[in-house]
Amino acid sequence: MRMDVYCVKCIISQMVELIKIIGADKRAEEAIMREVLKALAEESYNTTSPELAEKIYDLVREVSGISDPYKEIKKKENERAEIIVRPFEEKLNELTLEDVLKLSVLGNSMDYGTEARFNVEEEKEKLLSERLNQNTLKEFEEELREGENLLIIGDNAGEIVFDRLLVRFIKENYDVKIKYAVRGGPIINDATLEDALQIGMDKHAEIISTGQNIAGLVLERASREIIDAFKESSLILSKGQGNFETLEDKGLDIYFLFRVKCPVVGAYLRKHVGEMVFLRR
Secondary structure: OOOOHHHHHHHHHHHHHHHHHHOOOHHHHHHHHHHHHHHHHHOOOOOOHHHHHHHHHHHHHHHHOOOOOOHHHHHHHHHHHHHHHHHHHHOHHHOOHHHHHHHHHHHOOOOOOOOOOOOHHHHHHHHHHOOOOHHHHHHHHHHHHHOOEEEEEOOEOOHHHHHHHHHHHHHHHOOOEEEEEEEOOOOOOEOEHHHHHHOOHHHOOEEEEOOOOOOOOOHHHOOHHHHHHHHHOOEEEEEOHHHHHHHOOOOOOOEEEEEOOOHHHHHHHOOOOOOEEEEEO
16 A cells, blocks of 8 residues: 555654654754654655655664664553453453454554554443454454464554454464464564563464564565465464555455554545454455
8 A cells, every 4th residue: 555645744743752752852853853854855655654664763763772762662551451451361251253353453553653542441342332344254254264374463562462362262262373473673662572472472372573673564575484474374364554554455365454543544445543444355
């Protein structure tokens, strides 16, 4: 999915927030923002938003000397998610596949990579009362019953705790082996190997790396292990808007599960910001 000029506005907003997070002084603020604006003026917009954002975040890391500005935020988001998910883990046998998929979408709300912000605790009941696309849900469940290998492409820290609930449910109800892909390096609040280990995802699925620190997945330069996982998996579930933006037009058979977080993606899918998306491309 090609980016829109709105994406530039979103990236600049992210940079303003990032400058606050890293605690830059006025001089550093100006230096970082000047470099960001220079890069945005020179880089091609004939790409996806996550790919352009990757270059900008790399630039900020180089200028600031801070490799993972969201490190502490990610830990806190995982801890916050644990509190929300715990009651559902205690009654996992009472939940349906649709329940755990919707909870996984709720977790996708925990995103620092867009201007939209959602209150996960307050919106929990509202989101759970809504329905996923029933035709897509039926197809997905049929493939779970018939498949052998499931690849889940993860997205954010915090969200990964909700995905752990989904993984546990699938393992208890379907005979499939599960691989869970995380980012190869820090980018915004996206989940890395460190975050996955923090919440114990390795006890429930084989963790693999995308091999890139981008809030999406560019297959042309992805890790060998995720390329192999794509080939070996009978079923692929992609979490998050960034993964959708980088994968949806590749002609692959993928189920996408996320929450719309910007008007560009919303207009593309004829959805409103905040709506759940569960589709197959």
